[in-house]
Amino acid sequence: MAELKFDRWRLPFEEALHAHNLASLQPSGLYEPIDYFMNLGGKRLRPVVCLAAAEQCGAPLNQAMGAALAIEWFHNFSLVHDDIMDKAPLRRGQPTLHERNGLAAGVLCGDRMLVQAYMFLSKSPESALPNLLNRFNQTAAEVCDGQQMDMDFEQRSRVSPKEYIEMIRLKTAVLLGFALEAGALCAGWSTQQAEPLYRFGEQLGIAFQIKDDWLDAFGDAKQTGKQAGGDVLARKKTWLWIQAQQQAGERLAEFDALADAERVKRSLDLFRELDLPARSMELALHHKKNALDSLAGLPQGTGKTQFFQEFASYLLGREH
Amino acid sequence: MAELKFDRWRLPFEEALHAHNLASLQPSGLYEPIDYFMNLGGKRLRPVVCLAAAEQCGAPLNQAMGAALAIEWFHNFSLVHDDIMDKAPLRRGQPTLHERNGLAAGVLCGDRMLVQAYMFLSKSPESALPNLLNRFNQTAAEVCDGQQMDMDFEQRSRVSPKEYIEMIRLKTAVLLGFALEAGALCAGWSTQQAEPLYRFGEQLGIAFQIKDDWLDAFGDAKQTGKQAGGDVLARKKTWLWIQAQQQAGERLAEFDALADAERVKRSLDLFRELDLPARSMELALHHKKNALDSLAGLPQGTGKTQFFQEFASYLLGREH
Numbered sequence: 097m098a099e100l101k102f103d104r105w106r107l108p109f110e111e112a113l114h115a116h117n118l119a120s121l122q123p124s125g126l127y128e129p130i131d132y133f134m135n136l137g138g139k140r141l142r143p144v145v146c147l148a149a150a151e152q153c154g155a156p157l158n159q160a161m162g163a164a165l166a167i168e169w170f171h172n173f174s175l176v177h178d179d180i181m182d183k184a185p186l187r188r189g190q191p192t193l194h195e196r197n198g199l200a201a202g203v204l205c206g207d208r209m210l211v212q213a214y215m216f217l218s219k220s221p222e223s224a225l226p227n228l229l230n231r232f233n234q235t236a237a238e239v240c241d242g243q244q245m246d247m248d249f250e251q252r253s254r255v256s257p258k259e260y261i262e263m264i265r266l267k268t269a270v271l272l273g274f275a276l277e278a279g280a281l282c283a284g285w286s287t288q289q290a291e292p293l294y295r296f297g298e299q300l301g302i303a304f305q306i307k308d309d310w311l312d313a314f315g316d317a318k319q320t321g322k323q324a325g326g327d328v329l330a331r332k333k334t335w336l337w338i339q340a341q342q343q344a345g346e347r348l349a350e351f352d353a354l355a356d357a358e359r360v361k362r363s364l365d366l367f368r369e370l371d372l373p374a375r376s377m378e379l380a381l382h383h384k385k386n387a388l389d390s391l392a393g394l395p396q397g398t399g400k401t402q403f404f405q406e407f408a409s410y411l412l413g414r415e416h
Numbered sequence: 417m418a419e420l421k422f423d424r425w426r427l428p429f430e431e432a433l434h435a436h437n438l439a440s441l442q443p444s445g446l447y448e449p450i451d452y453f454m455n456l457g458g459k460r461l462r463p464v465v466c467l468a469a470a471e472q473c474g475a476p477l478n479q480a481m482g483a484a485l486a487i488e489w490f491h492n493f494s495l496v497h498d499d500i501m502d503k504a505p506l507r508r509g510q511p512t513l514h515e516r517n518g519l520a521a522g523v524l525c526g527d528r529m530l531v532q533a534y535m536f537l538s539k540s541p542e543s544a545l546p547n548l549l550n551r552f553n554q555t556a557a558e559v560c561d562g563q564q565m566d567m568d569f570e571q572r573s574r575v576s577p578k579e580y581i582e583m584i585r586l587k588t589a590v591l592l593g594f595a596l597e598a599g600a601l602c603a604g605w606s607t608q609q610a611e612p613l614y615r616f617g618e619q620l621g622i623a624f625q626i627k628d629d630w631l632d633a634f635g636d637a638k639q640t641g642k643q644a645g646g647d648v649l650a651r652k653k654t655w656l657w658i659q660a661q662q663q664a665g666e667r668l669a670e671f672d673a674l675a676d677a678e679r680v681k682r683s684l685d686l687f688r689e690l691d692l693p694a695r696s697m698e699l700a701l702h703h704k705k706n707a708l709d710s711l712a713g714l715p716q717g718t719g720k721t722q723f724f725q726e727f728a729s730y731l732l733g734r735e736h
Contacts, residue, residue: 126564177527181520200501200567203523207497208560210530215553218546226542229549233535240528244446247520 102410105147105157106140112161113140113168118212129197130205134172136188142275143168145407149279149293152400160282162219163228167275169216170232173209174239176202181247210236224281231287235274242267249333260338261302269301285395292393296404299387304411306380309334313364314373325360335379336372337363343370384412422730425467425477426460432481433460433488438532449517450525454492456508462595463488465727469599469613472720480602482539483548487595489536490552493529494559496522501567530556544601551607555594562587569653580658581622589621596724605715612713616724619707624731626700629654633684634693645680655699656692657683663690704732 119131143164150160178184179192180202186192194202213232220228245263249255276297280290312327313336327334340348340363347366351359367373387408391401439451463484470480498504499512500522506512514522533552540548565583569575596617600610632647633656647654660668660683667686671679687693707728711721 123561123564123568125568126560177523180523199519203497203500203526204560204563204567206523207526207530208557210527211553211556211560214534214549215557218549218553222546225549226538226545229534229538229545233531233538236531237528237535240446240524240531241443243524244443247524248443248445 101406102144102148105144105151108157109140109143109147109161109164109168112165113143116165116216125197125201126204126208129193129201130209132196133176133187133193133205133209134169136190138172138188140168141411142171142272145272145297146275146279148403148407149276150283151279152403153280153283153285153290155279155283159221160279162216163278163282164275165219166213166215166217166232167271167278169209169213170236170239171271173206173213174243176206176209178243180206181243220282221284224284227281227287228278231274231277231281235270238266238270242270254341255333255338257335257338257342260333260335264305265298265302268305269298272301272304273298289395292390293404295390295393296387296408299383299390300408300411303380303383303387306335306376306383307412309336310373310376310380313367325364328360328363329356336367336376339372339375340366340370380412384408421726422464422468425464425471428477429460429463429467429481429484429488432485433463436485436536445517445521446524446528449513449521450529452516453496453507453513453525453529454489456510458492458508460488461731462491462592465592465617466595466599468723468727469596470603471599472723473600473603473605473610475599475603479541480599482536483598483602484595485539486533486535486537486552487591487598489529489533490556490559491591493526493533494563496526496529498563500526501563540602541604544604547601547607548598551594551597551601555590558586558590562590574661575653575658577655577658577662580653580655584625585618585622588625589618592621592624593618609715612710613724615710615713616707616728619703619710620728620731623700623703623707626655626696626703627732629656630693630696630700633687645684648680648683649676656687656696659692659695660686660690700732704728 113134117131117134118127121127146164146167147157147160151157175187176193179187180194180199184192185195192202193205197205217228217232218225242263242265245259246267249260249263273294274297277287277290277294280293281287309327312334313325315324317324323329328337337348344366348363351362351366354362388405391404394401433454437451437454438447441447466484466487467477467480471477495507496513499507500514500519504512505515512522513525517525537548537552538545562583562585565579566587569580569583593614594617597607597610597614600613601607629647632654633645635644637644643649648657657668664686668683671682671686674682708725711724714721
């Protein structure tokens with residue numbers, strides 16, 4: 097299984113994550129909820145590719161452990177605060193931090209987690225630190241921009257597909273790009289040398305999000321573990337919905353007043369009628385191809401690109 | 417006037433603050449509220465002493481401008497999120513950010529402001545960056561700890577005066593300490609050399625907070641611009657209240673059921689009866705003396721300490 101292959105990086109990362117937890121710190125009102133949230137699990141995709149990228153770029157994986165921890169802590173900080181903004185009660189089937197410990201804890205724990213991310217980042221090789229800090233700051237700011245755009249879109253009657261792609265690029269894809277770039281920077285590469293890896297992660301992140309939207313609408317509920325059409329049910333403005341609104345807005349609007357089950361069914365039927373399953377898959381493939389094409393820009397030729405190709409297949413499925 | 421003296425650093429700082437505002441960035445839903453908040457004003461005490469410290473340590477003030485901006489942005493980030501946690505409607509007489517733009521904006525704008533602080537910090541001289549980043553991270557984590565302790569205290573029936581001092585040390589004093597230390601680090605000093613300046617700011621910050629509590633209870637309302645006894649009215653656990661509870665808890669508890677005006681009057685009378693005005697002033701002076709004593713540890717002898725002595729007098733008043 098492809099997943100097992102990534103254990104080579106996932107297991108040392110999980111070990112470091114637990115070795116550097118904050119569970120014993122005081123005041124416990126701050127650190128206990130943080131520990132709760134950090135133990136909700138997750139695939140640890142970003143730190144895994146950060147460590148793997150460092151190795152592919154010629155460094156021992158430990159050289160990128162600080163950056164990998166920083167990226168995972170940053171990701172979790174953003175989840176804690178996003179859950180407040182989205183009023184989400186559950187995360188990975190468990191109560192969100194603010195739901196469990198209150199709004200004030202949600203705000204403050206998130207802040208402390210962001211600071212902790214910078215603490216881990218500062219453990220990186222000193223020669224790489226200025227570049228890492230600049231790129232991490234830039235990425236963090238873009239993630240905030242993406243979250244704001246996402247919230248803005250909820251209030252707007254019309255959003256273009258292009259705007260949607262830019263939103264998911266900022267909100268989720270740039271962090272995957274930075275994860276790969278950071279591994280290379282920790283291995284002593286320049287930002288210019290690392291740029292193809294950043295682009296690879298960014299484009300793969302966009303492809304992944306589009307595929308994720310596709311799966312939500314058309315995937316096998318047994319495989320995804322989610323209710324088919326959950327995004328439509330929650331009236332989320334995914335690429336599918338935005339595209340349908342652009343092409344057949346009046347018909348889509350008619351479904352608005354229907355009962356939930358009927359509204360989901362009719363919307364998904366409309367998506368199919370507009371050929372959106374195939375077209376969204378094409379769009380995902382386009383960004384996957386961008387990702388793979390960017391690998392040609394790597395300084396050390398094609399010998400080292402196998403891992404990245406395998407990672408792309410793992411993330412998006414081999415069939416695509 | 418002493419205040420005018422500080423214009424030497426305040427004016428260039430204000431200029432840099434405005435030159436590096438984020439008002440023109442998109443999405444405006446994120447950056448407009450940030451700009452609103454950053455323009456609410458304030459005395460800019462922390463960046464002023466950061467720049468002044470850099471000069472006292474032998475560097476042009478511009479060498480510390482990145483750190484000074486980082487400290488002011490961090491301070492404002494903490495105000496935005498504290499206002500959410502404290503449910504505060506007003507800040508400097510104007511609506512707080514979350515009151516004006518909603519909870520989600522309050523959370524996200526604060527996050528973006530914290531990231532901006534790190535962006536400015538990264539503009540510091542590269543040789544000083546590792547130390548600056550470590551010390552800034554440590555300070556930021558301590559400010560979170562202090563805020564959590566403050567919230568914990570609100571829920572507890574008993575808090576010791578010692579615990580209170582530790583809380584204000586973390587919540588407010590360490591940032592003043594870091595402001596002075598950062599100026600020295602930007603001037604090329606080692607953390608060991610800069611330590612006396614950190615201690616000076618930290619101890620002065622504690623003295624300032626105790627004096628602030630004193631002013632709230634016993635100060636001239638015309639001079640402070642605040643209602644006398646405002647902290648008692650809001651049932652804040654200041655040093656005065658905590659000390660009174662420790663010495664005369666039963667009598668203090670009896671006031672609980674009284675109407676506000678009577679409760680405030682009786683509480684202040686009890687504080688006076690227990691000699692707390694003089695004793696809290698003594699405590700402030702003790703920490704001011706700690707601050708001034710720490711200057712003896714500066715590497716370059718006593719020639720450069722005049723500025724710091726004047727700053728202490730400015731902050732706490734010459735009479736003390």
